[in-house]
Amino acid sequence: MNREALLAELDQNWEVLAEPVQTVMRRYGIEKPYEKLKELTRGKRVDGEAMRNFIDGLELPEAEKARLKEMTPANYIGQAIELTDKL
Numbered sequence: 001m002n003r004e005a006l007l008a009e010l011d012q013n014w015e016v017l018a019e020p021v022q023t024v025m026r027r028y029g030i031e032k033p034y035e036k037l038k039e040l041t042r043g044k045r046v047d048g049e050a051m052r053n054f055i056d057g058l059e060l061p062e063a064e065k066a067r068l069k070e071m072t073p074a075n076y077i078g079q080a081i082e083l084t085d086k087l
Contacts, residue, residue, distance in 0.1 A: 010073040014051045015041040017071055019078060021055065024068060028060055048072070 010016075018037045025033035040046060040054050055068050 007074055011048075012045060013073050014046040014048055016073050017051055017068075017076055020071060020076060021051075021068055024060065024064055025058065028064070030058060030060075 018041055022033045022037055025036070030036075037054075040050070052069050055065050058065065060068075
């Protein structure tokens with residue numbers, strides 16, 4: 001396995017962070033989170049700058065924005081721990 005190639009591939013797919021961003025948007029009552037993210041991600045590559053700009057434009061507490069902006073495709077594991085604990 002080529003670690004560098006895997007990290008490069010992850011860095012090309014920032015749209016994987018749409019899941020946690022959408023979850024936080026829902027938690028704070030932002031209307032139509034799916035649709036807003038779909039507009040950002042549908043049919044195009046999203047890079048880190050585009051994702052961070054999207055997050056900055058949301059009406060969220062600054063602490064939540066900072067937490068979301070710390071996520072990268074390489075360090076986001078979603079529910080992997082919870083799912084593997086169920087095995």
